[in-house]
Amino acid sequence: MVSARKVFDEMPERNRVSWNAMIVGFLRNEFYEQGVEFFREVVRESSVSPDQVSVSSVLSACANMGAVEFGREVHGVVVKHGLETLAYVKNSLMDMYSKCRCFDHTIKLFRIMGDKDRDIVSWNVVTSGCVTNHNFEDACNYFWVMRKEGIRPDEASYSSVLSASASLAALDQGTLIHDQIIKSGFMRSSCVTSSLITMYSKCGNLIDACCVFEENEDRNVVCWTAMIAAYQQHGCVNQVFESFREMLGEGVKPNYITFVSVLSACSHAGLVEEGFELFNSMTKTHGIIPGHEHSACIVDLLGRAGRLDEARRFIESMPIIPHSSIWGALLGACRNHNNLEMGREVAEKLFYLEPNNPGNYVLLSNIYTNNGRLKEADEVRRLMGLNGVRKEPGCSWIDVKNKSIVFTAQDKSHSRTDEIYEILRKLEELIESEGYVSETQFPNGIVEASRENSLWYHSEKLALAFGILTLPVKAPIRIKKNLRTCQHCHTVLKFASCIFGREIVVRDINRFHRFTNGSCSCGDYW
């Protein structure tokens, strides 16, 4: 860029194309701030007025930086120069607002546009914007409306809708879209195949994820990372490392995200030394500066291994200010190892850093409960209420005959409630006869009857019982849950997979669990 600038400065005459070429050059090299500054220069000093090329490019830079204030300024420039009628510019404005988390503005502009002006990019901006803003159902709806309007999806449309399907664990929809992709000839797009791998993986279907990967000849780092992440999510640690080695062997350079998955695999497998080796190799060998996600993996790695003091020292020695996710990993470890003293200290930090996150209150309350200190546990729950923080009520979904049935905890609204509860009562007896002792039996011998009772009627167990009642005998039972599944449900589902001889797949807020023959793909680490 330095040489480009020199050439530009020495030019006897500069026109709109040379100004724009400079802006585009900055952006292509990811010098977003310089690109924006250069645009300012154009507007301020040059006699040449900006056109759709310069504003679209600079809006893309604002989107990448999340710089909504400057984006608004550019919007003003757009109006001043009468560029707002151009589709290219409108799409860029919509995308800028979407990526700057002002999605309402995106939708407003999209509605104003009307059917005639909307092109495939406009639809893709809105669909991907829904995904970015976690409105996955809306993303799918926009995709299907677009199809109804007769617009042919392209790679970007398929990638976004597959990403939404993955987040919703919507396997039927994802499979239907896969068929459409094959028919429309987009299977060669690495962008589409990596989304397909992730969709199948996050829907609990590792075999199809592998098939898509194997059939794809042109594997770039994103495809490899998608496959490595899939193995990691399914608890296949050996395949994670095998794939990682194979990827390096093929000369594909790992990226920031690849390392998150590989480090996470180390953590789940308890491979502390290997994890540190990989973490150190990021900077030394691969030129990637570790970020918060990687540091959280290391804390998790040490925490799971019970090395809590080392985990804390690691955080305190970090060259960056630790993000709440890093302290969160340590609090999770305190919960797993019942470390009340450290748990209290870490929770205090987290209450300050993210006062509205109910998860931290719940974890501290659980630490107290597991130490038999029920009064303090209730006190934490009360504090949570006083601070106006509310835990989202748990819900589980199960699809039966193309209909989605929702259950909440202790739900008795379903017409087959009696049968559902009867199945759970029988399951409880069977599990107890196998010698299972509930985790509500505390070390000091306290058993809390009401808690025990309510644990048995968590939403995923109700969904499980409904699945057993209604699905064919050999069919897998697929359940989705809006929160993390609890220890009790996890244990019961393991037993259930064995007792009923069924594959049970539970997709919770963080990951999914595939229960077969009494064990879970997460290896009991989640």
Added chain:
DNA sequence: TTAGGGTTAG
């Protein structure tokens, strides 16, 4: 000289 898309865990 221009806009949109894939891979992350807790």
